[in-house]
Amino acid sequence: MEDVAKRFGKNTVLDGLNFTVERGERVTLIGPSGSGKTTILRLLMTLEELSGGYIYVDGDPLTYAKRGNRRVKLPNKEVTRIRKRIGMVFQQFNLFPNMTVCENIIEAPVHVLGQSKEEARAKAVDLLDQVGLRDKIDAHPSSLSGGQQQRVAIARALAMEPEILLLDEVTSALDPELVGDVLEVLREVARETDITMLLVTHEMQFAQDVSHRVLMFDEGRVIEEAKPEVMFNNPEHERTKQFLQAIL
Amino acid sequence: MSDLFQAVTDYSPYLWEGVQVTLALSGGGAVVALVVAVTLGLCAISPFVVLRVGSRVVVEFFRGTSLVVQLFFLFYVFPLFGIDLPGMWCGIIGLGLNYGAYGSEVVRGSLNAVAKVQWESTTALSMSWSMAVRRVIWPQAWGLMLPGLNNLMVMLVKGTAVALLIGLHDLTYWVEVMRKDPEVGLWIAYGVGFLLYYLVALGCSSGLRLLERRAQRRLGLAPSKTRTTRATAEAVA
Numbered sequence: 001m002e003d004v005a006k007r008f009g010k011n012t013v014l015d016g017l018n019f020t021v022e023r024g025e026r027v028t029l030i031g032p033s034g035s036g037k038t039t040i041l042r043l044l045m046t047l048e049e050l051s052g053g054y055i056y057v058d059g060d061p062l063t064y065a066k067r068g069n070r071r072v073k074l075p076n077k078e079v080t081r082i083r084k085r086i087g088m089v090f091q092q093f094n095l096f097p098n099m100t101v102c103e104n105i106i107e108a109p110v111h112v113l114g115q116s117k118e119e120a121r122a123k124a125v126d127l128l129d130q131v132g133l134r135d136k137i138d139a140h141p142s143s144l145s146g147g148q149q150q151r152v153a154i155a156r157a158l159a160m161e162p163e164i165l166l167l168d169e170v171t172s173a174l175d176p177e178l179v180g181d182v183l184e185v186l187r188e189v190a191r192e193t194d195i196t197m198l199l200v201t202h203e204m205q206f207a208q209d210v211s212h213r214v215l216m217f218d219e220g221r222v223i224e225e226a227k228p229e230v231m232f233n234n235p236e237h238e239r240t241k242q243f244l245q246a247i248l
Numbered sequence: 249m250s251d252l253f254q255a256v257t258d259y260s261p262y263l264w265e266g267v268q269v270t271l272a273l274s275g276g277g278a279v280v281a282l283v284v285a286v287t288l289g290l291c292a293i294s295p296f297v298v299l300r301v302g303s304r305v306v307v308e309f310f311r312g313t314s315l316v317v318q319l320f321f322l323f324y325v326f327p328l329f330g331i332d333l334p335g336m337w338c339g340i341i342g343l344g345l346n347y348g349a350y351g352s353e354v355v356r357g358s359l360n361a362v363a364k365v366q367w368e369s370t371t372a373l374s375m376s377w378s379m380a381v382r383r384v385i386w387p388q389a390w391g392l393m394l395p396g397l398n399n400l401m402v403m404l405v406k407g408t409a410v411a412l413l414i415g416l417h418d419l420t421y422w423v424e425v426m427r428k429d430p431e432v433g434l435w436i437a438y439g440v441g442f443l444l445y446y447l448v449a450l451g452c453s454s455g456l457r458l459l460e461r462r463a464q465r466r467l468g469l470a471p472s473k474t475r476t477t478r479a480t481a482e483a484v485a
Contacts, residue, residue: 047368086372088372092365096366096388107383111375140468156373160373
């Protein structure tokens with residue numbers, strides 16, 4: 001991300017933000033609400049319009065490109081091409097209620113990536129195995145618990161074989177006893193794959209277990225950056241200490 | 249009572265003809281209205297400004313002008329330009345455009361009522377706008393728009409009575425003929441009219457209610473039969 005800015009009306013959320021995530025790296029974004037961490041994920045997923053600056057995925061500009069001194073908006077087709085490499089899991093699961101679990105998972109692989117139904121379904125079975133919900137393959141999302149829905153949502157995002165996975169407070173909407181299963185699934189994804197991950201979470205133990213690096217945000221800026229052991233045990237910045245004390 | 253029986257027997261072939269014309273206007277009008285409503289409703293939420301503005305203008309025009317004047321226009325003015333449509337066609341097109349304009353607002357409202365996060369999910373899966381609408385948004389909006397469309401359907405059935413003004417022999421026309429017959433009581437003529445309109449409207453709305461329940465079941469909004477049965481069994485036990 002280079003000089004990234006995001007304004008909602010007159011409210012500036014991000015201004016001149018710069019950071020880089022290496023391929024295969026897992027980075028956790030922490031910070032008080034309103035600090036801009038979710039906005040970063042939403043900008044990467046192109047759910048928000050970038051107000052300034054550039055985002056590069058593996059060197060390719062995502063929504064805006066530099067042409068000489070000008071900042072030009074990229075055509076939709078180009079954006080879609082790059083965006084296919086990014087997947088996202090939301091706080092509210094957002095499964096499609098008009099489809100079964102299997103249909104939710106294979107919808108985009110079949111209709112966006114052009115896989116055959118059989119191929120996509122076979123992969124869906126594997127993914128559901130991975131998240132421990134194979135027996136729910138033909139269930140309706142409304143008959144699943146929040147934790148199960150979120151695990152299906154993870155499978156759905158993985159079915160697109162993203163290089164980058166964005167996790168936006170994926171356990172915040174869950175009952176406490178359902179959080180564990182979802183985190184366990186994500187731990188396994190982190191262990192078994194080399195997908196680059198950007199996560200926003202309040203589960204500090206989880207963040208410490210899976211991430212390589214933690215960025216502390218405040219008012220749209222990275223105020224501290226460290227390995228998780230350091231960040232959570234010996235933060236340097238006063239604001240980070242306050243924040244961690246408040247939530248732990 | 250024998251008066252009523254006599255009148256109904258005498259007029260039954262005519263009333264039947266009237267009901268058929270009313271049904272044809274309702275059915276044809278509904279089909280045209282649905283096509284118009286869906287087209288305008290989708291245009292209203294499309295990413296293209298031209299389509300959104302165009303849809304707005306068309307909707308405001310057909311909602312804002314009198315249905316009777318629209319019918320007269322189709323029936324009396326169009327022939328001056330060499331477009332001479334039969335009365336039935338005028339009725340179906342006029343009713344379809346008018347009710348379609350109202351319906352498009354129901355369609356637009358329902359499409360907008362689908363949670364914004366559903367759109368976001370389609371973006372996260374790189375689905376195109378048309379794919380998102382077709383596969384995700386529309387199936388959810390459909391269940392939401394049926395109650396509103398049902399309402400309009402009932403109004404359309406009763407609204408077909410204006411076809412009398414362009415010379416169609418619909419139910420209202422034959423009720424009027426009955427009323428003018430000195431041998432038939434006033435209350436009988438209008439009573440029969442009430443009842444027949446009510447039955448046609450009831451038939452249409454029951455059909456749509458069925459569609460509505462089916463759509464909601466598919467979204468998991470209404471409990472399926474087996475689950476209700478199981479819940480009842482558990483409660484009893």
